[in-house]
Amino acid sequence: MKSIKPLYFTLAVLTFILMEGALYMAFLHAPTERTMGDVQRIFYFHVPSAWVSFLAFFVVCIASIAFLRTGKAAWDRLAASSAGIGLLFITLVLVTGPLWAKPVWNVYWTWDARLTTSLILWLIYLAYLMVRSYTSDPERGAKFAAVFGIIGFLDVPIVYMSIRWWRTLHPAPVIGGGGGLAPEMKAALFFSLFAFTVLYITLLLLSFRIRSMEQKIQALKHNS
Amino acid sequence: MQNITFLFAAYSLIWLAIFLFLLNLARKVTRLEQQVRHLEEER
Numbered sequence: 001m002k003s004i005k006p007l008y009f010t011l012a013v014l015t016f017i018l019m020e021g022a023l024y025m026a027f028l029h030a031p032t033e034r035t036m037g038d039v040q041r042i043f044y045f046h047v048p049s050a051w052v053s054f055l056a057f058f059v060v061c062i063a064s065i066a067f068l069r070t071g072k073a074a075w076d077r078l079a080a081s082s083a084g085i086g087l088l089f090i091t092l093v094l095v096t097g098p099l100w101a102k103p104v105w106n107v108y109w110t111w112d113a114r115l116t117t118s119l120i121l122w123l124i125y126l127a128y129l130m131v132r133s134y135t136s137d138p139e140r141g142a143k144f145a146a147v148f149g150i151i152g153f154l155d156v157p158i159v160y161m162s163i164r165w166w167r168t169l170h171p172a173p174v175i176g177g178g179g180g181l182a183p184e185m186k187a188a189l190f191f192s193l194f195a196f197t198v199l200y201i202t203l204l205l206l207s208f209r210i211r212s213m214e215q216k217i218q219a220l221k222h223n224s
Numbered sequence: 225m226q227n228i229t230f231l232f233a234a235y236s237l238i239w240l241a242i243f244l245f246l247l248n249l250a251r252k253v254t255r256l257e258q259q260v261r262h263l264e265e266e267r
Contacts, residue, residue, distance in 0.1 A: 023235075039227035042234045049238070088245055092238055099234040103227040199242070206249045213256040220263040 011202045018195035022048075025188035033185075042100040044188050048196035049092040050118075054156050055200060056086030057125065061153035064146035073215065076142045079149055080132060081207035085200060087125045094122055105169055113166035117159040124152040 026044035033040035059082040067075035097115065098108040109115065128148050135141025163170050181189065 037227060039231050041231055045235065045238050088241060092241055095237055096234040099230045099237075103230050203245070203249070206246075206253070210249060210252050210256060213253070213260060217256065217259050217263065220260070220267070223267075 008202075008206065011198070011205065015195070015199050015202045018191075018198050022188075022192040022195040025191045030185045030188035031182060036104055039100060039103050042096055044192045045196075046093060046096045046100060047189060048192045049089045049096065051193055052196045052200045053086045053090040053093060053121075054160070055197070056082045056089065056204075057121070057149075057153050057156050059204070060086065060125075060128075060149040064149035067142065067146050068150075073142075074212075076146065077208055077211040077215070078204075079146065080129075081204055081211055083125055083128050083149065084207060085203045087122070087129060089200075090118065090122045090125065094118060101169075110169060112170060113162040113168045114159065114170040117155060117162045121152075121155045121159055124148075124155055128152060 022044065026041050030041065030044065032038055060079045063075045063079035063082065066072070067079060097118075101110075102108050128145055131148055132141055132145045135144060162168065
């Protein structure tokens with residue numbers, strides 16, 4: 001296998017610098033919000049986590065379509081890698097959300113449209129990964145998971161639009177929703193969104209390489 | 225600082241989760257690279 005370690009190293013260093021920058025922007029550049037106080041700073045990592053999970057599930061959907069059309073295993077590996085990362089970040093959204101909600105809404109959880117649809121999204125992709133793990137025939141499991149990945153993505157626009165379609169406690173969308181953020185807050189948010197996107201790319205490349213190596217090992221075992 | 229415990233908990237959990245995920249990936253890469261080397265030597 002061709003060595004791509006310098007690429008990983010460069011990406012890892014870049015990701016680390018960007019994530020440190022995101023911390024600086026969230027804690028030192030962005031001003032303290034007047035009503036909620038410092039706890040509002042959770043926002044600068046909560047929203048990018050949600051963005052990365054949506055992006056990851058979008059990649060799952062596109063890769064699944066490509067896999068069903070072409071039958072190439074690389075698309076399936078890409079979908080599976082992205083699903084794992086998406087699940088990690090939607091879990092972070094579901095953990096940091098209640099930690100922000102408690103001091104602001106006085107409850108950790110409420111069966112609000114945004115929260116409920118996000119929980120459903122988490123369950124869908126948890127099921128997606130379970131389908132992959134528990135199917136005895138890997139080829140059949142990959143096809144089944146691809147269909148699941150495409151249908152599961154339908155929940156993403158529902159999660160995004162839920163605060164427009166139903167009455168909810170959740171704040172209005174910041175991007176494309178007219179949320180009145182101070183320019184420093186916007187800068188911190190966009191920087192964090194960029195840092196998280198680079199983090200996603202790094203994790204995706206690494207996960208994809210692992211799945212490729214697993215497949216290579218299977219092939220080597222089969223041939224020996 | 226108001227509600228610093230919640231802020232601290234949220235950021236700690238995010239960093240911890242990312243760190244553990246990366247650690248898991250790094251361990252897998254090392255283990256798989258060893259396996260590939262071993263299998264290629266056997267051939």
